[in-house]
Amino acid sequence: GFDVPLPRPLRFSFGIKATPEQLWLIAIPALAMLVIFAMLKYTRLGKAMRATADNFSLAEVRGIDTGKIIMFTWLIGGALSGLAGLLAGLDLVIEPLIGWNLTIPVMAASILGGIGSPIGAVIGAIVVGIAEEMTAHFFNPAYKVGVGFIIIAILLLIRPQGLFGQPEIKK
Structure with a gap:
């Protein structure tokens, strides 16, 4: 067999450790988000997508x-x-x-950020992810999936349209 070296985590402030692979798992989606946001804002395709999403009939009338x-x-x-x-x-x-394990956190993130708000969904995902990981430090990690339910319940009571x-x- 082959010896596979275990990746050594890099150490950051506040005791945060991450392997180089985990840093790539942050960088690649961040780059993809920037490309999508730029495409939606600055290209004809993006403008046509936004127009179609806002008002389907009007987009057709305008020749899209x-x-x-x-x-x-x-x-x-x-x-x-x-x-x-x-x-x-x-x-x-x-x-x-x-x-199934990802459905509740994803729904919680999109509801927290506000349906129809891409920036809100990103911020909601960060908040839900941090809340889940912080919960795992204080309770059994199996319960961290329930954090999404709790966030949805509290948010729907306080601000049904989400943060953004x-x-x-x-x-």
Whole structure:
């Protein structure tokens, strides 16, 4: 067999340790987010995607091929999901039901940030992730999945639209 050296963690402030692979697991999604945000803001495709999401009928009237836009949106979403699965496989044990363990934290992050707010979802994900890991220090780590439920329950009572979401306007 081959000897595989164990990665030595790098030490940062506040006792934080991370391996170089874990730093890549932060850098690659951050770069992907920057590329997606830039694409949505500065390209014709991004503007067409935003227009289609805001008002489908008006986008069609303005000459946007909404069918193509929807196809590109699914294509980009699939590529990002594939990237997420690839990166998750580098740090997690892949098992058939892995998605169920990630569903609640992802939903909690999107609700916390505010539905329809990409920046809010990113901030929500950071808050939920830190809350889960902090909980694991004080309670049995098996309970950290419940943190997402608690965040959703408290947030829906206090601010149903999320931190960065807009309140629904009744017409």
